[in-house]
Amino acid sequence: MIVVNDVRKQFGSLQALGGVSFTAADGHITALLGPNGAGKTTLLRLLVGLLKRDQGSISIGGIDPALNPMAVRKDIGFLTDQFGLYERLSTREYLAYFGELNGMSMAVVQRRIDEVADLLAMQDILERRAKGFSQGQRIKVALARTLLHKPRHLLLDEPSRGLDVMSTRALRSALTALRHEGCCVIMATHVMQEVTHLCDDVIVIAKGHTVAQGSPQELCRRTGIANLEDAFVSLVGEEGIAA
Numbered sequence: 001m002i003v004v005n006d007v008r009k010q011f012g013s014l015q016a017l018g019g020v021s022f023t024a025a026d027g028h029i030t031a032l033l034g035p036n037g038a039g040k041t042t043l044l045r046l047l048v049g050l051l052k053r054d055q056g057s058i059s060i061g062g063i064d065p066a067l068n069p070m071a072v073r074k075d076i077g078f079l080t081d082q083f084g085l086y087e088r089l090s091t092r093e094y095l096a097y098f099g100e101l102n103g104m105s106m107a108v109v110q111r112r113i114d115e116v117a118d119l120l121a122m123q124d125i126l127e128r129r130a131k132g133f134s135q136g137q138r139i140k141v142a143l144a145r146t147l148l149h150k151p152r153h154l155l156l157d158e159p160s161r162g163l164d165v166m167s168t169r170a171l172r173s174a175l176t177a178l179r180h181e182g183c184c185v186i187m188a189t190h191v192m193q194e195v196t197h198l199c200d201d202v203i204v205i206a207k208g209h210t211v212a213q214g215s216p217q218e219l220c221r222r223t224g225i226a227n228l229e230d231a232f233v234s235l236v237g238e239e240g241i242a243a
């Protein structure tokens with residue numbers, strides 16, 4: 001479970017987060033929705049301990065990432081927009097390297113690489129070097145690395161960008177399987193269809209503040225709007241007027 005309470009973060013004079021609070025449950029896929037610049041990536045980087053918050057509290061499975069980032073990272077998978085692939089390594093070599101860094105034995109890593117490749121439908125690029133990979137192929141490798149050590153918490157920053165229809169479906173079924181296993185998934189996305197089909201819970205942030213949290217159906221009910229995209233626009237609009 002991830003619990004965030006009144007988290008604030010400033011970059012110089014710019015307030016990126018001005019008070020974000022929410023709970024993301026185990027066995028749920030939680031969407032993080034917000035306009036460009038709302039603070040989604042900043043929030044994810046705080047959760048994984050890559051940035052330090054100015055105020056507030058964060059608990060990742062009971063651990064504060066600011067106090068113990070290494071313990072948090074062992075139990076977390078984080079997909080950022082920086083994939084950091086090594087062009088000269090094949091996908092298998094790259095994943096094996098990260099598996100070893102996570103303390104997995106070679107036999108376990110090799111088995112897990114095959115499992116994750118099946119999950120993400122990426123067997124065709126397993127033995128190829130990353131040089132020349134397309135955007136979709138790169139994101140698959142990064143996702144595979146994120147899932148390799150079976151983290152209890154998964155933070156995904158726009159995971160379906162650049163993926164084709166088949167790969168998007170593979171990603172959705174991978175996330176559904178993780179949800180069944182009790183993983184706590186937070187996914188920043190702009191794809192409303194994905195949220196409607198996949199997510200149990202939605203956190204809406206705008207201008208660095210939490211505007212709403214609830215299931216897609218609850219947000220629609222609260223705004224009196226049947227369509228989630230229109231409900232989202234309405235919620236963000238209210239915050240814009242209040243700010």
Ligand SMILES: Nc1ncnc2c1ncn2[C@@H]1O[C@H](COP(=O)(O)OP(=O)(O)OP(=O)(O)O)[C@@H](O)[C@H]1O
Binds near residue numbers: 014015034035038
């Ligand atoms: N390292 C930084 N230094 C200065 N400003 C930053 C830094 N990182 C983020 N910001 C600013 O903080 C605000 C929130 O940015 P963030 O990347 O978290 O937004 P986002 O919700 O992920 O946006 P998008 O949907 O466009 O990816 C933006 O105004 C951004 O310019």
